[in-house]
Amino acid sequence: MGEVMRALFILVIFLSFSAHSSSVYKCTVNGVTTFSQTPCDDQFETIDVDSSSGKSQSKADEEAVQKECLAYHKPKFELPHTLELISANKVWVNDSSGARQVLILELNALDKYGAYIGVKPYKCFLNHDGSTLSKVQYLIQ
Structure with missing residues (x-):
């Protein structure tokens, strides 16, 4: 024993x-x-x-990153004031630079005719600790 x-x-x-x-x-x-x-x-x-x-992100920090990502994508919509955040998920992806953290927002908004465009995913690449958006907002090939 x-x-x-x-x-x-x-x-x-x-x-x-x-x-x-x-x-x-x-x-x-x-x-x-x-x-x-x-x-x-x-x-x-x-x-x-x-x-x-390391410290884990607080709910307020996560919401701040989501708002930053939302602001990044807002100009892509005809009526940005109708933008709705449906869900937010963080995932890891790999490109030629290595592993990268990505925040995927599922967004919906009204078009100029008053109809919803449908929920679609929008990606934001995050920095190494996920606290803010990366300066490089695309996959490196």
């Missing part, structure tokens, strides 16, 4: 250390700096990350 307890103790210690630090790769592709769990190309920098130091 003593060996089993010792093995479990060592396993718990190992898991607690591995949960607090990991490595990511910093890459620059076409002038855009990204971070990925896998090396992007031959030119990368390894960065050790303490995963216990």
